[in-house]
Amino acid sequence: MKKISTLFFLLFPLFLFAESVYFGGSLDQALSKAKTDDKILLMKFYSDT
């Protein structure tokens, strides 16, 4: 039986994030950018295992 977390991760909405551009700096910089651009900061936690 494979690890459940692996199967669960496969169900993640890749369709939504596939073409997205992620911020490349630090979290503080991302928050500052969100404030400047008047946007919401969207943090995506994932696991690579």
Added chain:
Amino acid sequence: MNKLSKLSVLYKINSKSDEGKALSKKYSLIGVPTIILVSADGKEIDRIIGYDEKDDFLSTLSGYFFNVGTLDNLIEKSSKTPSADIFYKIAQKYYERGDVDNSLSTILKVREQPQLSDEIKLNSDLLEGECYLKKDKTKGIEILLKLVDSANPNISDSAFEDLSRFFYKTEDYDNLYNLYKKILPKKSNDPQFLNSFAWTMSEIGKNLDEALSSAKKAVELSKEDPQILDTLAEIYYKMGDSKSAVATIDKAIAKEPSDEYYKRQKEKFLTTKSTKGK
């Protein structure tokens, strides 16, 4: 750049990295994947844990962008039109944020509501047990063990999953085994449950004889489901019977020839000695 990038600044965090571990703790992450929406002033708007159906996911996410269905939104609603359903949702959101005290006090409000359905009541009991597992494990275990016996299969299964995960994580393997044994009589013909028992025992390296019987029965009931064949093979391997392990994983490979995992398993059985008698 897609629409999501136009509305938000996207930041991805590997939960296994140092930054990810620190942020997982800060945000009391229950599991991954999790998406947390944060306003420009650094306040959490809401979060989405895991993923369900595409339409539901998009509906929830787009709602959060406009403060619909968020914790603040529900609290505001509850002050105008209080109901058991709204208070339950609020309690659940507090729990997801790791705020068990506010979750527990909101569960009390759920129970005070005049129109309390059996479903909301049972789900609140379940949530209360989950909260106590983080606050007072003895009380949490007591509440959830009662719910494992619930006639409602969804509640019973959820309580079982909460407890089995907790016992596994805390390495309380005796209670983990006892929990499975409590459920086994009523799930004795459920191949997925038998497989779960067998796999868990193989993971902790205990009660392998019983695990072997369960896995064999699960293989038969499932008509040789490859994942269950893999469990059986793993148990043979753990018991030091590499020959049977290889023969069994070969059946899984024959059913799913493109699956690399089963091939890696075979390689392991052929090249690595198991920790027999662990």
